[in-house]
Amino acid sequence: MSSFLSQLHFQLSCALQQRIEICKLRQGEHLILGFSIGGGIDQDPGQNPFSEDKSDKGIYVTRVTPGGPAEVAGLMMGDKVMQVNGWDMTMVTHDQARKRLTKKNEDIVRLLVTRKSLEQAVRHSMM
């Protein structure tokens, strides 16, 4: 019984987060991902329209360009970026986040994101 419950718990915690793989697109001499980020520990968290907790200083996706590599990979507006290629994104400044996403020697970035709608969907299905 306890092992079944722990399995269930593992699945639930995985389901609240999503792994997204984006292939960078080369445009001229820039590698672009096709979305915009906002937030960071040096920013004002109260102005973030996507966060539930207004003291959350994480990195959020504020815009996704239609047809870009991010939209193709399944990234949505309002996602909170938790990790980029294994690097933690919850306690970084805005500039550090930008740098981690735009490394010139990487073609693919693997993001771990959390989505509010995902959590709510799971919660609704449980009720």
Added chain:
Amino acid sequence: MDNESQYSGYSYKSSHSRSSRKHRDRRDRHRSKSRDGSSRGDKSVTIQAPGESLLDAESTRGDDRDDNWGETTTVVTGTSEHSVSNEDLTRVSKELEESSPLECKRFLGPVLGGCLGLFALFTPLAFLVLPQLLWREALEPCGTPCEGLYVSLAFKLLVLLISSWALFLHPPRATLPRFFVFRCLLMVLVFLFVASYWLFYGVRVLEPRERDYRGIVEYAASLVDALLFIQYLALVLLEVRHLQPAFCLKVVRTTDGASRFYNVGHLSIQRAAVWVLDQYYRDFPVYNPALLNLPKSILSKKMSGFKVYSLDENSTNNSTSQSRAMIAAAARRRDNSHNEYYYEEAEMDRRCRKRKARLVVAVEEAFTHIKRLQDDDPAVSSHKHPREVMDPREAAQAIFAPMARAMQKYLRTTRQQPYHSMESILTHLQFCITHNMTPKAFLERYVSPGPTMQYQRENGRGRQWTLVSEEPVTSALRQGLVFSLRRLDFSLVVTVQPLPFLRIGEEFIDPKSHKFVMRLQSETSV
């Protein structure tokens, strides 16, 4: 003597003409001074004459006193008959106090001090004059140094005289229950000084008929120097030491909880008491016993409805058990008296405000009836029939009539009518007219209860206060001391607390360090 129940002195005045009111006023004034003015129609126990708490007990109104007021007290409702005997007691004690003579003890201290001071001042002159009178021929002549000493002596004596007059020669403001320690100390010091100087003078100068006059003059000059130093000591001990604030006194009046905080310096308890009373007469709103308690109609409902019969043989501890049983029973019942209290308060407020509005309108209108006669008016008045020119008193009487009723009703609603007789209102109106005051300034006196000082009458007897204290009253103030100043029907409780020690640090701010940035919320596209 009509035997009616209590009535306010104004009740007849409202609907009658001015002339008959004058007669009635004179008669009523004789009657109503010692009468309680609380409104009739209350079911409450009549509170004893509040006027006595303002008028001093020894005041000079013996001729106004109504001698028959014992027969015209109201019916006393409520459970206790003790209130009547209380009234009798205070009535008797007040009569005793009224008949006591003017205290001569009040002037004993200053007179003694004055004599001592004069004696001390004339002593150096006596030292100088006596050898000249007694053995002038045998004295050695004394040249310029003596003259210098004469001049300095004269000036020092003049300074002593002027500063004594400035500092010490004022009528005493209070008699203290015990000796004023510092003052006694100083008087003893002065006396000892002067006595010892006289002693030495008698032994060394008068006896052997000393011939060195310069020495005698120097001796007198040294006495004057010593007196100057003693006066400096007196200045510091009596006047300066208590100016530095050291304690915070909280003064609370027991009857209605009015409280104030004061900062004082190092004083003895009795001196602090005098100081507190000085401030009391200025700061505290006047004590109005009519405003004190919840009406009995609210409280009495709790107690009624229970009859307790005791079946014990011995009824010694009957009362305590009975009252305890009643209190317990009353506590168990559902208590709605707060509701009644709330509504009664709201109703009272509303009534007060309504009456006040009527009063303000009436007074404003009354003031429009007169105006000051300017000197350049005769051109106007000579055309019409000459207007009657009045002095302030007549003008006040002329405009008093339309506002009298509103004023009387308002005073009765706010329970202030014992403090303001018609005569006093007229006098105040005359005063306001003379000084060009607006109706609002005229009403300032009646709208809020003023300090007790405003209602005092001038008399030489003074106010009697009793200082109640667990420590001897000449001891100095210190933390945690509590003493109280008692009057006949209320007292002031004074608590002493030291002022906190302040540690003040310093922080320097460079004026160039005030810089600001906008809060960030940037968005970067990647």
